[in-house]
Amino acid sequence: MESIIGYILKSSLWLSCFASIYFLFLRNERYFFLNRLYLISGILAAFIFPFINFSYKVLLTSLPVPNSLPPINSESSQITEAVIIDQAFHFNWTAYLAIIFTTGFAIFLFRILKQSYSLYKIIKRSEVVVKQEIKIVESEEFKTHFSFFTYVFVNPLVSGTSTTEILKHEKEHIRQMHWIDLILSELIILFQWFNPTAWIYGRFIRQNHEYLADTKAIQHSENPALYKATLINYLFGGEVIRLANSFNYSLNKKRFAMMTNKKTSTLRKSKILLIVPVVMFVFYAFAQPEHVFADSESIVVNENTDQSTNTISGIVYREDGTPLHGASVIIRGTSNGTVSNKDGVFNLSDVPTESQIVFSFVGLKSVITRPEFTETMKVVLININEPLENIVVVGYGHKSELDTAIKTTVHHKNDNEPLYILDGQVISKSEFNKLNHDNIEHISVYKIDEAIKIYGEKGQYGVIEITTKKTVTTDLENEDNSKEIFIVVEQMPEFLGGKDALMRFIATSIRYPISAQEKNMQGQVLVQFIVQKTGQITNATILKGVDPSLDSEALRVVQSMPEWNPGKQRNIPVDVAYTLSIDFILQ
Template identity: 25%
Template sequence: HELIHVNQKHTLDILFIEILKVIFWFNPIFIFYKKAIQLNHEFLADEKVVKSHNNVPFYQNLLLSKANVNPTYYLASNLNYSVTKKRLIMMTKNTSTTRALLKKGILIPLLTALVFSLCTKVVAQETPQKEGKNVYVNGEAYYKKTTFEIKDEKGKVVAKKKYSDLTAKQKQLAPPLVIRSNNDKPLSEKEIIEKIEKEEPKTFIIDEFDPKNSKTKQQDPNTIYNTAGLTEKPEFSGGMDAFYKFVGDNFVTPKTPDGNTLRGKVYLTFIVEKDGNLSNFKIIRDNFGYGAGEEAIRVLKTSPKWTPGEINGEAVRTLYSLPIAIQSKS
C-alpha cells in the first residue's frame, strides 16, 4: 500500500497543496482540499492493492488490525465516519459506467456556465429617455451612414471622409443635426434612432472655399471671442519670438529706489481687432511694480498690426492674454 503511494508520486500532490495553503493562508477551503486529496490517495492505493491480490476481505481485516493497534478513547461518542470506514466502504462499492459518464456529462455544462459567468463584462447602459424629451445626439452616431466629400480651391473633390475624420472647421460646415420634427416638436431618442437606422447612406459636399461658407453669422459684429473658439488664432507678424523681441527692444525698465536687480511679470489682456490693431489694454497683475504695467501698455500701443483671429475665414475681435517677463539690472 505504501509502495503504491510512492510509485504514484502522491507526495507531490501534498507538497503542491501545502504551497497553496502558504500562499492563500487566509482561505480555509484549502484545508478541506488537502483532506480530500489525501482521502483520494488512499482510495487509489487501495484500488491498486485489491486489483493486484483480488482478496478484499483479507485486506479489510488487515486494515482493521492496523487501526486497532493503538485504540483511541473518546470522552463522547464519535458520530463522524473515520477514514478507515470510508476506505472499507469504497472497496466494495460498484459504480456503473453509465452513471459515471452521466455525472461527467453534467459537470461539463456546469463548468462552462461558470466560466462564462466569470468572464462576462458588465457595461454601463444609458438610461432610456422619456418619450417626447429632447436629447443630445452625437454627430458621429448621427452621420454614421454619411460620407463627406471635401473640395479644394478649384472645386475638385480631393478627399472622402467620415464625420470623425473631419476637422473642426469642416464639422461646422456639416448640416445641422435634426432633432425636431417638421412641426417643431422635439423628437424622442427612439424616434431619432429609428430615423438614423432607416435613412439610406448619404453624401454631403463640404466646400470650405465657397463664398457663402467664408463668413460667420454674428448677431453682433462687435462680439468678442476667446482664442479657444477660433479656427485661426491671432498672431504677431513673425511669431511670438518676434513679439517678445519687439517688447524687449522698446520696453524701458523702471528705476527702483535702491537700484537693486528685480525680476517679475506683468499679466495683461487686450483685444486684437478685426484690422489687427490692439485695444482695450488691462493690467491683470503686476508682480514687478514701479509702473512696469503702464510701461508694458505703452509698448503694446506702438505694436505693429497683428494677424486677426478668424472663424471660418472671417476676422473677429479676439480677447488675448499674455505675461511679459521683466528684469532690471543694477
C-alpha cells in the first residue's frame, strides 16, 4: 500500500510541475494546438514518469561501521540471536489513507457514470438528426448547447441563425476529438481528486478547447460578429456534464481577446521548452543513491601504517580473568577463523564490517559480538553445566520379596518360558541360569499383562529384565585426549525426530528398578555422554548419582540410544558433550 501512495504522490508532483509552467508562461499564448499537446503530455507524464527511476553512484572509501548496535552476548548453551520486537500497538495510517482515497475515487466515478448514463437515456428516447456530418440531439432539458463525443445537444427553442453558429463551434470539438483530452483529464482527477492542481488542470484543458474551436469556427463563419453575438447570448449558461464541451464554457473577456488573429513568433513558442529543465530536476530529486565501495587498490593508504580496516585483534579471558588458550574465534557462517594463543591473544583478518564474530571453547558458553576495528576486543567466556533435558521416571510401589515376584512371574502354562532380557539383549533361560549373581545389579520382573503392554506378543508369558553391574566413572577419561570435545557449537546435535522423539524413546525404554523401589530410592541422576561427529553415543558417565540401580538404569538407556544428528562447528561435524537429567520419583 505504501508503494501505491508513493506513486500517487509522485504523480501529483509531476502534474503540478506541468500545470505551473503552463500557468506562468503558456496560458496567454495563442499557439493553442501546441498548448493542447503540452497539456496532454502533462497528463501522460503524471501517469508514466513515477514508474521511471534513476540512480547515481556514491563512491565510499570504507565500509560503514554501525555505532549504535550493541554487542550480542550468549546467555545460554545456545547462541542467542538479536530480536527486534515490534510495538504492541501502532497507528496504521496507510489503511486509513487507503479508505479515504478509495471513498473519494468511488464518489467521483459514480458521478461521471451517472451523468453519462443520463445522456445515454436522452439519446435513446430522442430523435437523432445527422446534419453537417454531425449527430444532433434536440432536447429542451438543457438550456445550453454542448458536444458529447460525436453527439451535439441543442435546445430546439434556439433560433436557426444561432444554431448554425453553434453547430460550427461544436463541430470543431468533434472533428478535433477533444473528447480524448476530456477522458484523460477525468482519469487524472479520479486518481488525484484530493489534489487541487488536478481540477485546475482540467479547467486549462477545457479553456484551451474553446480557444481551438473558436479559432476554427470564426475562420469558417461568414459573419464573425454574429458568432460573437451568439456567445454573448449564452453568457450565463453553466456546465452540463464533465465529459462534454459546453458552447459557453469560460465565456469572458479573455476568450473574446483570444479570437483575434495574431501571429506568434518562434521565440515565444520556445517557452514550452521550459518544462525540460523542470523534468530533469524532478528526475534527479527522485533518483536513488547507489553506494559503491572502492576497491582496496584504489584507496590511498599511508605507507607508515600497517593497520588494516578489516582486521580485528583482542584477548579472550576465562571467568576468573585468566587468559584463555585455544579459544575458537570465527566469522559466523564462514570457515574463516583462528584460535587464541597461550596469552589469550588472537588476530583475524578479512573480516566484513557487518559480520558477527563467534567465540567458543569446550565447557564454556559461546559469545557472539560485532567486530571492533578501532580498538582491542576483550571477550570473557564463562563456565556452563546445564542439562539438555529433564526426564522424570515414576515408580509405583515396591515388591517385598524379589524371589517371590520372580516365582510368580515364572509360573506359566504349557511349559512356555518367560522372556529374558540381559542389558537390553534377549537371552535364553540357560544363559540366564549361568549368570553370576554377584554381577547382577538388579532384576525387574513384569507379569503377563504388564509385559504385553511393553513388549507385545513377546511378553505374553512374562518378562524378566536383568541389569548387570558396570564400572561407573565420573569423567571422560576413556576418550582420546587428542580429540577436541565441544560443549556448545554453532549447530547443536539433535536426536532424530527432535526433542519430542527423544522424550518418547526414553519413556518407552527406561524401567524403574525394583531394588530401588524396595529401598524407596529416588532422586536426580545426571548422565553425561558424547555425541560423536558420526552421530554415535559414546562415553556415557554419571556426573551425579543417587543409587547404583538408578544410575545403571540411566546409563543403560543412554547407551541404547540410536545415532543422533551430529553437532557442527564451522560447518564441520565435531564431537559434542551433552548432559541429561533423569528424575526418578516414587508414588
